[in-house]
Amino acid sequence: TIICGHWSALGLYQQHNVHALDTGCLWGGQMTAFCLETKAITQVDFDARDKN
Structure with missing residues (x-):
C-alpha cells in the first residue's frame, strides 16, 4: 500500500x-x-484566501 500527497493535479486517486x-x-x-x-x-x- 502506498499513501502519498504532493500531486494535486492528480486529485484523489485510489486504485x-x-x-x-x-x-x-x-x-x-x-x-x-x-x-x-x-x-x-x-x-x-478550505478557503485558500483565509490564512488564519
Missing part, C-alpha cells in the same frame, strides 16, 4: 493499493484525510 490524497487544499480545494483502519476518506472545504 491498485495507491492512495494519493492531495486534493489541492492550498489552492482552494479540500483537505483530505485517510483512516488506515477503516479506509474511510474524510474531506473538508
Whole structure:
C-alpha cells in the first residue's frame, strides 16, 4: 500500500493499493484525510484566501 500527497493535479486517486490524497487544499480545494483502519476518506472545504 502506498499513501502519498504532493500531486494535486492528480486529485484523489485510489486504485491498485495507491492512495494519493492531495486534493489541492492550498489552492482552494479540500483537505483530505485517510483512516488506515477503516479506509474511510474524510474531506473538508478550505478557503485558500483565509490564512488564519
